[in-house]
Structures are given as C-alpha cells and as structure tokens.
Amino acid sequence: MAAVRALICDMDGVLADTEPLFYVATRDAIAPHPLTEEEYARFIGTHGLDEWLAATYGLPPNFLDARVMPVYYDAISRGLPALAGATALLDAARTRGLAVAVASTSSHDSIDRTLRAAGLREYFPVVVSASDVERGKPAPDIYLHTARLLDVPPESCLVIEDSVHGIIAASTAGMRVVQSRQATFVPPPHPSADAVIETLEAFRYGWLDGEPLG
Numbered sequence: 001m002a003a004v005r006a007l008i009c010d011m012d013g014v015l016a017d018t019e020p021l022f023y024v025a026t027r028d029a030i031a032p033h034p035l036t037e038e039e040y041a042r043f044i045g046t047h048g049l050d051e052w053l054a055a056t057y058g059l060p061p062n063f064l065d066a067r068v069m070p071v072y073y074d075a076i077s078r079g080l081p082a083l084a085g086a087t088a089l090l091d092a093a094r095t096r097g098l099a100v101a102v103a104s105t106s107s108h109d110s111i112d113r114t115l116r117a118a119g120l121r122e123y124f125p126v127v128v129s130a131s132d133v134e135r136g137k138p139a140p141d142i143y144l145h146t147a148r149l150l151d152v153p154p155e156s157c158l159v160i161e162d163s164v165h166g167i168i169a170a171s172t173a174g175m176r177v178v179q180s181r182q183a184t185f186v187p188p189p190h191p192s193a194d195a196v197i198e199t200l201e202a203f204r205y206g207w208l209d210g211e212p213l214g
Helices: 019-030 037-041 049-057 063-077 086-095 108-117 141-150 164-172 205-209
Strands: 006-009 099-104 126-129 157-161 176-180 195-197
Touching: 006 086, 006 141, 019 037, 019 049, 019 063, 049 063, 063 108, 086 099, 086 205, 099 108, 099 141, 108 126, 126 141, 141 157, 141 164, 157 164, 164 176
Parallel strands: 006 099, 006 157, 099 126, 157 176, 176 195
Antiparallel strands: none
C-alpha cells in the first residue's frame, strides 16, 4: 500500500457542521413552500438543490445565491466552531509534512468564509471547489484535480468525507476514504468507505503514517 502523502478534507459536515445553518436558511427563504430535512439531505455533497427548487416551486435558478447565501454568511459570521477533533487532526497532518487540501462542492467564496469563521483557513494552502471541475461529486473529478494540484498520486491521498456523494467520488478516484459521521445530517456507514468514525476525535493518527484503515 502506498504511503500517505496528502490529506484531503471535504468541508461541510467534516470540518464544520454547516448543513443545519444552510438548511434553516433555505427552508425559511422558500416559505410558505415546504422543505423537509429528508428532501434537503438528498443534495448534501452535490449540486441540484437550485434546480429542484426551480422545478418544484418555480423559484428562479439563482435563488440560493440571491436569497439564501447572504443569510448563511450572516449566520457563520456570528460564530462557527470547528468540529471537535478537526484542529488536532490538521495539526497532526502538518507535523508529518503531509500536503493538505479542501475539496468541497461549495463555491470558493463560501469555502473561504466558512474556513475563516471556523478558524481553519491557515491549514489549507490548496482549496478546490466543484466550480473548478466539469463534474461535481459523485464524479471523481474534484478529487483527481486536487491530487494533481498537490502533485500527489491518488493512491497516496487519504480523504475524509461525510456524504454518500463525496465518499463515492473519492473512492472512484482511487483514494482511501474515511467516513466521518459527526455532523447533524449524517448518512449510514457507506460500503465504499475504508473506515467509518463517529467523530474526528476517533481518527487514528496512525492512518496518516500508513497503517491499514479499518
């Protein structure tokens, strides 16, 4: 098995529990139209919510950017803690000299604001958004592109993901994947994940040194 040379993290639901804030902002913005948690959860880790809102309720295609993102940005500006274990894990990766990156479906603006609000921006010299690639998750494009930017082969990358779409994307890219189930909107353990943890505090740092996942 190739040595781990890079740690790539999804952001929403892995580094910070942002999805509840975005769900509430979206639900309130489209009222009186309903949006259940189950409906919202279908789009976690991938695109399509804008299109679904347009097709279901006739909302304009830029509704999220125009009406929801300002509310979300205001919410995180008032405080967004990093998920427990995130800072310690990133410190461990940095101590080992690993390349570190974020690969997120969110826009570059949202990634930057969210990481800064959570106090994590300094850890990520490389930030990749789904807008940088042709196909979003669950296609592997975002992870393959991130590996190229880091100059690390996919088999030497370790990914932390939470969503089904993200896990499939990283696994299809040929990377090792740890599923973190720490956030509020969390799917069941996924068979494509090489290891499943309930919190980043349960992450075994030996995995960064090449110990088998499991």
